[in-house]
Amino acid sequence: MTILGIQESVVAPLVRALSPEELSREYGREQLAERFARAAWSTFAEPGDRDAGHLLNVLGAEASVRALTASSIDDVAPILHALADADDHELTHDDAVDAVKRWRSRVEVPAVLRSLRQAARFGARLLVPDDPEWPTGLDDLGEHRPAALWVRGDSRMLGQLERSIAIVGARAATGYGEHVTIEAASGLADRGLTIVSGAAYGIDGIAHRAALASSGATVAFLAGGVDRFYPAGHEALLTRIVERGAVVSEVPCGTAPTRWRFLQRNRLIAAASRATVVVEAGWRSGSLNTANHAATLGRPIGAVPGPVTSAASVGCHRLLRDLTAVCVTTPDEMAELVPTVADSSPSPSTDAAPPPVGIDPTGTRVRLLDALSERSGRSVERIVALSGLAADRVRAELGLLELEGIVQERPSGWLRKAAKDLAR
Template sequence: MNLFGLEEKLVRSLADGVRPGAAPDASAPTQSAASPPAQAAGDRTGPAAETALALDAELFARAAWSTIAEPGDGVAGAVVERLGAVRALTAVVEAWPPERLSDSLAVGVDENGAGDPAGLLGELSLALARWRPRLSSAEVIRSLQQARRTHTTLLLPGDLLWPGGVDDLERHAPLALWWRGRPEALAALRHSIALVGARAATGYGEHVAMEAAAGLVDRGLAIVSGAAYGIDGMAHRSALASNGTTVAFLAGGVDRFYPSGHDALLTRIVEAGAVMSELPCGAAPTKWRFLQRNRLIAAASQATVVLEAGWRSGSLNTAGHAAALGRPLGAVPGPVTSPTSAGCHRLLRDYDAICVTTAAEMAELIGVGVDLELDLPGAGGAVDGAGPRERTSDQIRVFDALSVRAPRVPTELARRSGLSTAAVLGALGTLDLEGSVRERATGWVRVT
């Protein structure tokens, strides 16, 4: 029997290597509530075999979707939610036309099983054009094999350790989460605060981050951040030094630590906490993925505190997600003469963030209902001065997919960026006008 064109035995083997409970140090229960007893995996006859095969197929399908769709792809989220990951993947593998896929989404929604109740028909053509160039069983297999080698586990919605906060992202929620570390660190996300800030942090900002993380850990709270240089790194280090729990969300695969200068730090986080990503092993971080990663930091924690941030800091993007989700949002004031605190002052002055100066005040954010509407100009823009603010998300993704030396054709850029070829060509045209890219005889390159 074949699954998605692959031998059933291969799919089962790959799924067994990354399922909850396969990772070392799994001292806490990680079995999905819907999962059968572990010994059922060896029973390949009767109803138990059918259940085990269905679970293997679900895990493999969600792993595949993490390679096909970019983080935060709302169309993918809606299709998987309505059809299930297995049938949704089958639709892409079998190249269903948009009309058939739309009709399938409508079944059970209205009386006739027709129409477009999900409002997706107009988006399905573009979505399928994004997904199909990235459909590669070899890439999924490599990701799963690398995950097994690095003791990485794939967490699915409904698993006991699934961070329930990310479900508030609705159709933009992750389809699966890859993680390394200790199961109890994932359970600690239910009582956590995200500490974020500028990468180019000052001594003042790092001191505040150190004191804040230590104080929150002393109060039994876990620290969530993004493992970047500056504030993020200091928050993680302080939590570890205080024998606390910390969780890092990455913008690439959990097998390739980024930034490289934090390799030792992330190794320590794996040993004492957890490292998570919605991208498969081997995936490279990009600016677009950093911005999407920020929504997970905001959603997985119960409150977000911006400790130090410039006027265009990527931390404001995280703050925007926290506010949109109705999470409590705090900001630490700094010297009025410091550009690295301008973003915090902006949050306090214009967007009703709560002024916090101590760990005790930050802890008070937990359980306090905050209804903020934060619509930051440029909140979805580039991180800490990394590129023009006026670029659209498609242009950012295409620019990230380009190389300075190796020319790449539009179809290759579509595969790397997760966009349709038509969208890539449109973005290239705009980037060419601004002088950021150049077309050569064998493809397009990024201009330094």
């Protein structure tokens, strides 16, 4: 018997090793195949891929992988045929063609097996939406919900995020921001709230440390695989979070963090938490991206005011003005943002704020530039595999970027121009 073309005797031990021991013994062929297929989708599609989420919701993981592997760039009939009996599918022929172009270059089952083996080597867990530890707040992302989560640490903590709050902010934190973050995270942890953040330098890292110092619970969402801690300077911190909390990612082990994946990681921070507080943020800070996701999901947002002369507080003041964030200055005020467990989950906002200035809403350019190097030329085929974009989209965007002087083509392939060259 095979699972997606791989012998069950190969797949079953790997999937069971990443599952709760008390449940894995009960998994039959259907459960094993579904978990393996979700791990595969986390490899095939970039985070937040709406079309992949749509297929998963309508067909299920195993059936959607089968439809994808049976399809080709020239023939998407298997996918459309699989969707034919669904009442609510919205994937058009053109959508399917574009999606298959994005995914086919990544359909490599051996790569999925490698990621499973690497996860087992690091003692990670694979969570899927039906698991009791699955953070239910992520379900509010709809078709943008991750296919699976890779977790190191206490995965049970993810099932207890009904009382959680995200604390995010600038990497280049000021002394003022550091002080406010320590007081906030420790005070909220003392009130029994789980502190959620992204483990970055600055406000994120300080929030995690303060929660740990107060013997509180904390969860860190990464933009890369949980086997390669990033930033490297926070390896000791992330190791402590694994011991006393949880480190989570939606991309498999071996995946490098990129700017696009950081932006998509922010949606998980916003969705998994019941509220988000921004302590410090510049005009185009990634923290504004997290706040924007929270606003779209209808989650409460708090912003800490700062000196009007401080560039590190401009983003917070912008949230107070443009996103109607709540002004918060103490742990008590921040805790008031978190709805009680008895409250119903807020429905997604129908009047969502636009993406912050400077963020490409489609993500095409971000993903393309992430896939380019300043030193070694890369072929279109290599860029397609790294970016997860369709080949024709890559060629078209490369042409536009070349006209703008951002990239250049050499005999060795396409290069991204260095920042010092762009400034000339």
